[in-house]
Amino acid sequence: MSPRPVALRVIASEAARAxxxxxxxxxxxxxxxxxxxxxxSTDMVSEADEAAEAEIRRVLGARRPDDAIxxxxxxxxxxxxxxxxxxxxxxxxxxxYGIPAWCVSVAVRDADGWLAGIVFDxxxxxxxxxxxxxxxxxxxxxxVRSDDPELAASLIGTGFSYDAATRERQAAVVxxxxxxxxxxxxxxxxxxxxxxxxxxxxxxxxERGVKVWDIAAGSLxxxxxxxxxxxxxxxxxxxxxxxxxxxxxADALASIVA
Numbered sequence: 001m002s003p004r005p006v007a008l009r010v011i012a013s014e015a016a017r018a019x020x021x022x023x024x025x026x027x028x029x030x031x032x033x034x035x036x037x038x039x040x041s042t043d044m045v046s047e048a049d050e051a052a053e054a055e056i057r058r059v060l061g062a063r064r065p066d067d068a069i070x071x072x073x074x075x076x077x078x079x080x081x082x083x084x085x086x087x088x089x090x091x092x093x094x095x096x097y098g099i100p101a102w103c104v105s106v107a108v109r110d111a112d113g114w115l116a117g118i119v120f121d122x123x124x125x126x127x128x129x130x131x132x133x134x135x136x137x138x139x140x141x142x143x144v145r146s147d148d149p150e151l152a153a154s155l156i157g158t159g160f161s162y163d164a165a166t167r168e169r170q171a172a173v174v175x176x177x178x179x180x181x182x183x184x185x186x187x188x189x190x191x192x193x194x195x196x197x198x199x200x201x202x203x204x205x206x207e208r209g210v211k212v213w214d215i216a217a218g219s220l221x222x223x224x225x226x227x228x229x230x231x232x233x234x235x236x237x238x239x240x241x242x243x244x245x246x247x248x249x250a251d252a253l254a255s256i257v258a
Contacts, residue, residue: 003082005131009116012084012106012217013127015059019052019088019104020122023095026051027123030096043162044092049073052088056106060084067108072213082115084108087213091189100124105191107216117217119195128195128221136198136224143198143225148246151253154203157185157193161209161239169237170208177256194218197244198225204245206257208238215242232258 026033026048033046053073060069068078071086084106089095091102100123107117119128128143130136136143156177160167178184185202187193190210197205198221219242223229228250232241235258245253 005115005133008082008108009118009129009131009134011060011063012108012116012118013120013129014063015056015084015086016104016106016118016120016127018055018059019106020120022052022055023048023089023102023104024122027095027098030098033096035096040162040164042093044096045073046089046092046096048095049089049092052104053086056084056086056088056104070213072211082108082110085213085216087191087211087216090191090214091187094188099188101187101192102189103192103195105213105217107220109216114216114220117220119191119217119221121192121195126195128198128217130217130221130224132220134224136221138195138199143200143221145198145200145226145246147200147203148248149203151181151249154181154245154249154253155183155185156181156253157187157197157202157205157207159186159188159190159193159207159210163209166209166237166239173238173257177253180256190214191218194222194244198222198227204243204249204253206232206241206243206245206253208232208234208241210241219244230254 035046053071067080068083070076087105095102104120116131222244228247229244234240
């Protein structure tokens, strides 16, 4: 018998909180961390990212030893029917600069899609959670987005690529969007953007160039909060991505950014 999504959500929360404990300790001593770059000079990874992922893998290895894991830092391991998709520190640049806008994302999927997901904000002690057949919650309180604001009255979240040429093209899209929306925010952590959209702190969100570990838990949380979550197909020199917003706003936003 397959495990119930609620049981998997509990395990995801345990793993995310364990990583959060590691990250809070290192956030205080971030100036001492060894930092290296990955895809570009602006794409940083630190000892904190790696230590947090090791802690998630420790918890999952103890609780679900037969499952596969896909981590941003450690790649894919295992071959189980269930796969955990992990971003141990989403918002590494914020973390290293001392900006308190970063999080841990842990999600699990089967052949039919996402079963459960957690976005944990250790600084604010906020746990955003969802499972396939349940309501999205924040610290146990249901998140339900029943509003559908006009684009002109909407605060939109987005993010940008690590690649300078792609950022230039993304800036052109923002230049078109900005005068038509209330305003645009670039927080710097896709999972947190999605969780905040589910909570109504952002009216809508879109981003291109995100990886599966960036959006795994957050996209499920948005869906279970009643939002329209849709893929953005690659176009021209822009990579694919994701959009999340109430249905009417999603249509208006997509007409500009899709």
